[in-house]
Amino acid sequence: MSNQPINYNNELPDMMYYFISGGLPDNYGGLTKSLLLRSKLFGEESQKNTAFLTFRYDLEFARKKNDLFEKGKADSEYTQVINLFDDFLSKKTKGKRAYSEKIKLDEIKRHVSKGKVSKAISKLFGKSANEYVLTYYSDGAAVRYVDYLNDEKQVTKREEYNKAGILAIVSYYDTKINQIYLQEYINTENKVYLEKHYMWNSQSKEVQFTHFTWYTEEDTMTFKDESEMRRYWIESLQNENDQPKLFLVDSRPQDKHVFKVKKAPSSYYAAIIHNKHYGDNKYQIKGRYKEVFSQMNNLDAVFFITEEQIEDFTLISGERETFFFTPHTINKPLDEEVLNVPSEKNKAVIISRLAAMKNLTHAVKAFRLVVNEIPDARLEIFGSGEDLEKIKNEIKAQNLQANVFLKGYTNNPDYEFQKAWLTISTSHFEGFGLSNMEALSNGCPVVTYDYDYGARSLVEDGVNGYVIEQYNIEKLAEAIISLMKDESTHSKFSQQAFKMAEKYSKPNYIKNWSKALSRMIEVRKEKEQLAKRVGSKEQPITSFKKDDSGIAISVLLSGQDETIQKINLLGIDRKNKAEIISVSSDQMTQQFIVRPEKDIKMEKIEANQTSVLDFYIQFITADHIQNLRRISSSEVKFGEKDQFENNCYVFEPYTTVKGNFSIKLTKKDHID
Template identity: 25%
Template sequence: MVTENKMNYVVTSILRMEFGGRTKALIQRTKNLSEHFNLDFTLVTTNYNANYYKVYNHYYEKGYADEKIGFENVYDFFSGRDYQKSETVEHPIEIPGYTVRPNEKNRSYKYYKDGQYVRLRTYDQETGKLKFDDIMTPGSPHRKIRFEYNDFGTCHRKIVYKPNTINKLEEVFYDDQGKIYLSFSHKGEDENFIWRGHLLHNNNIITLSDEKDFFRYAFDHILQAGGVTFCDARILDQSLLKCSVETEKYFVLHNSHNVNGEISKTYRYLIEHADKADKIIVLTREQLNDLLELGINPDKMTVIPHSMDDAETVDPASRKPEKKFIFIGRIVPQKQVHHIVHAFSKVAEKHPDHWLEIYGDGKEAGDVSQLIEELNVSENVKMMGRTDDIQGVFQNAIASLISSHFEGFGLVIMESLHYGCPVISYDFKYGPKDLLTDGENGYIIEKDNIDMLAETIIKMIENPITEVKLSNDYYLSSTIKKWGDLLQQ
């Protein structure tokens, strides 16, 4: 049972300034639990960022966190970095004994000694502060050592590279007084695998077998007994399960554990050691049933989906669909946006006055734009970029389209239904089967069947679905009760 005077934690790999998906969900969950149950939380990150104060300040300014939610980073914890420095160390461009050749556009400067290129300095384009100081291999374009500086002008990390490659051999981490507190040795391979580490902590040198061992040691010293610790990143499952602190360990699954017919490598440890978890929380009943078939104790499992805020009301009369369909999401391989473009090229042949708007960005955005040109459908398929008017986009569309290979929940399905917009979705794991009912609020079609996707879009044009509503199960008033029941166990 969780009580108000205990500290609770959320451990995750990274918190970004701008975010979606998993980070959005864990931040909303943390704030909701803090507000509704008067609980204190600390969000613990494990990635390396010597300027994390920017993210923390941004979250407070935007209202993503309040005074009952704090932040900690494992590297900052051991370095004692608190971002309270009152003075900044300046690093002038001119260095005695070197000839400098500037590239003012990139704020980078090459340094020559005896006519040979031996050093490269890079300054932040906005602040003008030194970011990187690279010692180059003479006669080679490769750096052999990089010194990294934070916003306060302090060198916080040194990286040594395998000769004539970009692969790491060693990382050395410094505190704000310039003292070494941590080092990692690498094998110099492409994946930069950490195979040994040494940490100076409490005047002892701790030998670490790998990165997961470092995280485990960090949790042992950052977390406090009592309360609950939520784990939202599969890379941290092993470290938290091996942590010796007596905290309730809850593991929240944000994605499918089975993508191509076998258990994903990132989920394997948790599934194989599920008996050591206090709770495993999934977002859909379909995933719950699949995990139970793997032999996980049902007492360990519970379903608590994402939810919409009850306070955000939607007037059905404000929905005025144009002759358009929409996609909203990251334009990445998992989403298979090219399937939608191919399908809509077939739709445009029969209904040339209808069009598709694609909202979002990602590494496949250029490929999708090129496909639009190749199929000669630029009049019917438009790349819109990111949008801050999610409600307006949904309320003016006939339906939203989802062609994902897999998801953990399909957050966009819930959002679409909330704004009264029906959904046409592939039958992927997980989300569609929990959220959609054929003919009532959308259609679920065979995954990867582009012809059927086109046929269903045409069906929606000729026989549109109206008066769509999201089930009450997916509003905060419902999910917060489920969280309350879980925390009181």
């Protein structure tokens, strides 16, 4: 990251902003809320056009989109909410043909209501006509499926409708094997615009998807899978015009679709990190984050909502000039009058999804200890989720039915936080902790476990709340008791809570994004300039020597000039681009010394099961701009003498088929 001071007058760069998620859920969580708020504020605060892009096919997409605008979650003046199927495939089509149902849905429903189904069917299909079956949505009013049956009562065709009664998909079945073989997608003009093909696999005894056929405005296109179709859409969007565009992915499952698109000169590609990226330890990359790490060298930016997570990303990837801090915001005016609302002493609240990651049973267990000390202490938990019964059972097990209450969803979280003495946060992990930020904005102190991420970003221990060692229920209870008993400390914490919230005001939010995006554009230019100076050639090894002190690798460096301040040799995990080896060189000698015990990060190898290291030369300017060049070893002959061991691994240098230098890793207990 660059520490260069920047002054951009808080203006967001003039570009089109695409914010990307998989779908548009009915009940969305923090990630979708964050995306929608970003779209809204970019428009309302800076008059920038944004688009919320979704990929998944959704029968109810039009309704959900309208709900967002009607409820003010998105601003139609600045924000588009668009979908691959609804707004691209179904519109950029001439259609294969017009689809014609043999019987209209309204007619089916009318005859059903009159009890004349059989007569209606025989008129339509003749005396040998077959039957159909209606399947309704859970509301019991709207028809979802109409299944057409043959004489053997087998489904031959299924028509699928959305809740508004509009036909969307028609599926066809092979009655010999009772399996689907084709689906036709129908647009609002009643045209077949897309086909999804299936084939029976006799070996696996299951139906397998084979390909999509899309009937475009000009021709017919085939896609081998949905990922290819998604990438084609992104390519089409970026090539519509020369206007600069940012494609920012919010949802990790979408990374593999978006980041493999060939980048246009005017396009920027970036990820924003909403959640914990590591697994059992801080070197182990979670599965859904591996694509971000593997594409790190191709991304223009990675945005983070806490500074702690930037540091933890760096543990794996090394320092990056493309990492930027863009924290959340509070979507409301801050009003100090909240501090004058009387709080109910001994009352704690939690406003949260009742999800496993929130670990709310710990709050209940801690409250048992609180009630032992303060019998009239009260905890109100607002929210819904899959852990409802688990929390109910814990309340019962702790005999706290008179002290802990499940209150369901609240439409007025501000009021609940203002009336409460404190709030409690016991999560296993968070991306940021939006509920804590909301509490602080209402002057409500927070007692929180010290989880990653956001606990210490928002709560300063002993200043606006307490940060407790994670999973220490006794210490959690002690902090709650202490704050409930001490009115003076509560008053101070409440004042400081509000001051902390000011850090996350809307003006500061736009300021942070302006700084990050403007620097992203500058970094791209500086990286391109450095790449030209360094050149495109691989850096060749001139010698590889191994002795007791380590491995000496000499490289014929090219492209050096006075702007380059530092040169490193990097050994990078081929799969996820984790930085395993990083050693510097004296530019005069052009030799790098790798001392296995010191310079090889075995903890990263173990955490991510690294099997191959690829080697690069890293050029770094005084402004922290980086450029990587692959190391060539086509002129070096590696043999058994060049292998070495470190911590139960055998490291075997070799030259790839492209002539580049790599090392294969094999754990000794796996060697035959």
